[in-house]
Amino acid sequence: xxxxxxxxxxxxxxxxxxxxxxxxxxxxxxxxxxxxxxxxxxxxxxxxxxxxxxxxxxxxxxxxxxxxxxxxxxxxxxxxxxxxxxxxxxxxxxxxxxxxxxx
Numbered sequence: 001x002x003x004x005x006x007x008x009x010x011x012x013x014x015x016x017x018x019x020x021x022x023x024x025x026x027x028x029x030x031x032x033x034x035x036x037x038x039x040x041x042x043x044x045x046x047x048x049x050x051x052x053x054x055x056x057x058x059x060x061x062x063x064x065x066x067x068x069x070x071x072x073x074x075x076x077x078x079x080x081x082x083x084x085x086x087x088x089x090x091x092x093x094x095x096x097x098x099x100x101x102x103x
Contacts, residue, residue: 004086004098008078015078015102017049019071019086027063043091044069050085051075078102 003022008015021044028041043063049056056075078084080102087097 002098003096004088006084006086006098006100008084008100008102010078010080010102011074015075015082017073017075017084019049019069021047021069021071021088021096023068023088023090025063025065025067025069041091044088045091047071047088048086050083051078052083053085 005020007018010016023044024042025044026039026042028038030039031037032039041063043065044061047057047059047061049058057073082102083099084102085097085099087095089095
């Protein structure tokens with residue numbers, strides 16, 4: 001099961017893109033309630049969004065973003081059938097990628 005959910009919607013000549021990413025986004029300063037030990041940092045380092053293989057967003061991120069981050073933005077371009085690709089890599093070198101076509 002992919003960790004990325006992508007939703008697109010055409011609105012008045014623009015395209016709304018919404019992303020929900022299932023990720024713990026631990027910053028390394030929380031303690032485990034049972035053991036009292038610090039929970040290791042585990043967060044998305046890089047997020048990339050592409051429109052038809054052209055990078056439209058490239059973001060360096062850190063652990064201060066909330067668990068299961070949600071992002072929404074408007075694309076001034078985009079037609080039905082165009083491809084939106086989202087990928088991330090975290091500080092453990094884990095990655096995920098998802099792709100949808102604009103509806």
